[in-house]
Amino acid sequence: MTILQLHDVAKSFGEGSQRVDAVRGVTFAVGRGEVVALAGPSGSGKSTLLALAGALLSPTSGAITVDGKDITRYGARARTRYRRDRVGFVFQGSNMVPFLTARENLLLVGEFGGIDRSALRRRADELLEKLDLAGVRDQIATRLSGGERQRVAIARALMRDPALLLVDEPTASLNLELGIRVVDALVNEVHVRNKACIMVTHDDRMARRADRLVEIRDGQVLAG
Amino acid sequence: MLALIEIRRRKLQFGFVTGVVLLIAYLIMMVTGLGLGLNQQAGTALLNLNGDHLAYASNANLSVIRSRLADSDVSEIRSIPEVERATPLGYVAVVIEYAPETSDTAAILGVIPGSFAEPEVIEGRSIAGPNEILIDRTWTRLAGAGVGDSLALPVAFDTRTFTVVGIVDQGYFFFQPAMYVDLSAWQAIVFQGEGAQQPAASVVLLQGQQLAGRSGAGWQIVTKQDGFENIEGVRAQQSTVDALRYMGLLIGAMVIGVFFYVITLQKTALLGILKAIGASGVYLVTQGLLQVLVVSVAGAGLAVGLALLTEATVLSSDSIPIRFTWGAIATAAISxxxxxxxxxxxxxxxxxxxxxxxxxxxx
Known part of the structure; x- marks a missing residue:
């Protein structure tokens, strides 16, 4: 069953001679319980595609549906709710809130409403354990290593049990062993909880752990 | 609460911000306090008089210094039906040498002993004779004089020794500590020689309704507040102080407003992360408001404490008059x-x- 569907999506930045077509006529779908690795060289449009799926950007043309609803028609408030309730983001930089501890960064998503706080606390502890972060749960984010921060970001993305996970280079700052553990945890979570996931990666070893590989070049999907 | 956690975790940063708020609030309060203090020195003794209105000589242009009323004027004023009570009041400024080669100016007010113009005595007793004097506690601080001491006042072309029989807390009249003598003693002090017409009083203090605007051949009645505002220099001084105060409030408020505006915009990156993971604009603005509320209330609260401490200690002298009212403090803090x-x-x-x-x- 399809969760995310992109249909002929295009995104351009700038106008006239300054115009850059970052994404051109992209069509693909991600089903429930499926991890799609999005691979391609730098500047190929992978991160832009991820931002479009997460409603951080609006497409120039085309349609993006999540659970059958066209998110490109959403207003600002609906987009905020969509990001809050339906999407889990892991950004290229870990993007932690620097003055919060690892656990507080996870619990932060409860501040935005619409979720039971006690269930959230249980889930935070469970995810910290699962991602091998229990020992640093009370460490301030700025004192965590790059790998720890990245895992906290993944845990945070899973906190609200979103339907769709959008993950940008999750293992960029991790060693191979840890990277594999993190991706495996991510893939396992997607399978067990029946979510959809797009994972942007440069690393073939990580891409191979996904269910499907979509290659993108110059803003266009080559294969997938 | 994200806003409160940030304050707790970034104590130094928020401590500095609170310090800036404190200093600006303190500056506004000090300007306000100095204004009120200066205003008080202009004539609290006049404002503290137990009456509603004052009758001046019509040619005095509402100046107590120039106002001189004759007996006939005082009688005429007393006979106005709306006047409930009336008592003559004399004013003259004198230089008193209270220590060898050390002198200062005082405001001598002549009152009829036992009349409602006589102030409440906080130490000692009321005047009972022409050679007795009540002194304000500001003079006791200045000259160290107390009950039982003597003061030599220039009377006509000589000096007369007055015995201090009581201390009052009436403040200043024309920026000079107020002193009270028997009206006949005042008349003796302002004596201008044989043949000169002796005034009955400078003004008449009145109690009664709807007296403002009444006038006769040689007199006119105004409210006590009008009388205060017409003390020489008070209006100009008050305008200057008010201008300083309002400018201080305005500039202080603008600096703080811009300060927090810039601080908020400096957090753009962090706010972007929060938005990306689902924080609404309302949530972010609420957190900002909460943070500023905590910091500015803390800063303003500390400024109130510091201002009151300043008033009570180092600067609360007669040479640097500072007075605060809760209204003025609240205005500055709330602003x-x-x-x-x-x-x-x-x-x-x-x-x-x-x-x-x-x-x-x-x-």
Whole structure:
């Protein structure tokens, strides 16, 4: 069953001679319980595609549906709710809130409403354990290593049990062993909880752990 | 609460911000306090008089210094039906040498002993004779004089020794400590030689309704407040002080407002992350307002404490008069808090329209 569907999506930045077509006529779908690795060289449009799926950007043309609803028609408030309730983001930089501890960064998503706080606390502890972060749960984010921060970001993305996970280079700052553990945890979570996931990666070893590989070049999907 | 956690975790940063708020609020309060203190020195003794109205000589242009009323004027004023009570009051400034080669000016007010113009005595007793004097406690601080001491006052072309029989707390009259003598003693002090017409009083203090605006051949009645505002220099001084006060309030409020506006905009990257993971614009603005509320209330509260401490200690002298009223303190404190909140509110539009992608790239 399809969760995310992109249909002929295009995104351009700038106008006239300054115009850059970052994404051109992209069509693909991600089903429930499926991890799609999005691979391609730098500047190929992978991160832009991820931002479009997460409603951080609006497409120039085309349609993006999540659970059958066209998110490109959403207003600002609906987009905020969509990001809050339906999407889990892991950004290229870990993007932690620097003055919060690892656990507080996870619990932060409860501040935005619409979720039971006690269930959230249980889930935070469970995810910290699962991602091998229990020992640093009370460490301030700025004192965590790059790998720890990245895992906290993944845990945070899973906190609200979103339907769709959008993950940008999750293992960029991790060693191979840890990277594999993190991706495996991510893939396992997607399978067990029946979510959809797009994972942007440069690393073939990580891409191979996904269910499907979509290659993108110059803003266009080559294969997938 | 994210806002409160940040304050707790970034104590130094928020301590500095609170310090800036404190200093600006303190500055506003000090300007206000100095204004009120100066205002008090202009004539609290006049404002403290137990009456509603004052009758001046019509040619005095509402100046107590120039006003001289004759017996016939005083009688005529007393006979106005709306006048419930009336008592003559004399004023003259004298230089008193209270220590060898050390002198200062005092405001001598002549009153009829036992009349309602006589102030409440806080130490000692009331005047009972022409050679007795009540002195204000500001003079006791200045000259060290107390009950039982003697003061030599120039009377006509000589000096007369007055015995201090009581201390009053009436403050100043024309920026000079107020002293009270028997009206006949005042008349003796202002004696201008044989043949000169002796005044009955400078003004008449009145109690009664709807007396303002009444006038006769040689007199006119105004409210006590009008009389105060017409003390030489008071109006100009008050305008200057008010201008300073309002400018202080305005500039202080603007500085704090802009300060918090800039601080909020400096957090663009962090706000972008929060937006990306689902924080609404309303949530972000609320957190900003909460943070500013905590910091500005803390800063303003500390400034109130510091201002009161200043009033009570180092600067509370007669040479640097500072007085605070709760109204003035509350105005300054509330202005600072409101200005901070306005600063955040002004940045609300930018906060709600932050593009998470661009904001996160700034991190």
């Amino acid at each position: 600072v808090v409101v200005a901070g909140l306005v600063g955040v509110a002004l940045s609300a539009r930018q906060v709600t329209s932050i593009d998470p992608i661009i904001a996160m790239q700034q991190q």
